[in-house]
Amino acid sequence: MTAAMEEGDWKAKVSEYIGADETAWHKKLEKYPSLKKMGELGPDAKFSHDGREERCLEFVKSHANVNEMRGNPAMVLQAIDEFSSQQEMLINLGPDKNRIMAEMITKERPAVFVEFGGHVGYSAILVADLMRKQRPDEAVKVWSLEFEPRFTKISTELIALAGLQDVATVIAGPAGDSIRKLKAEAKVDHVDFLFIDHVEELFLPDLKIAMDELQILKPGALVVADNVLVPGAPVYREYVRNHESLSSKGVKGLVMPGEFEDELEVSRVL
């Protein structure tokens, strides 16, 4: 789920589930207290940008296992998942798409990963950990481009807690501007894996910046966009599926908490 998803969209989605099977829905609410809390908040419910990201950081830092989390990315991710399912839901990859992303990173073995939309650093921690394990003696790099300075502060702290500060670098500002700057400063000349996960309306314009304007996506590179069904990125999907230099398909994944069916769009540069 993304920041761009409107409250109305969420309620429509929820109504679909209630209509389909009320018992199943109530089981979901029992399983995910954070979802129940969203329902109880009614029209005031928000998905992000309401102080929950700061509360997530505080939750992790005051967690009983915080000492074991130092230098342990899996434990940091587990604590963030715990906050999202038990306290307040977060708009990050979450524990199901996390598995799909891990499979793709393991298969692709990228050396340079860029994400548009970093939030509190969940996907950056997952990916940076895997990339470092895969190529322990090589320079691997994760660039996490996040609009909100207050989120970059949080993600930088969580990335450091996980011991990944040498691999993952967070940059504040609009992703399109940040990637232009990275190219201009010769910090990025190509990207092996581009993860697009910021605002659906920007998926296509920002892909074009990377692909056409900066030409940093070479043949063989992979571009993965999240949330192409929920809340949906139909214009982006149509574009990549009809592009002669891209081979694209959807991969099923669940929005968590709540297990809502969604897809990631996976595109190979030909």
Ligand SMILES: C[S@@+](CC[C@H](N)C(=O)[O-])C[C@H]1O[C@@H](n2cnc3c(N)ncnc32)[C@H](O)[C@@H]1O
């Ligand atoms: C769905 S969250 C990213 C989740 C993250 N990739 C993860 O899985 O841990 C989307 C993020 O994109 C950020 N965002 C919104 N517009 C942006 C832009 N133009 N450039 C970069 N980030 C943006 C939001 O502030 C939000 O933190």
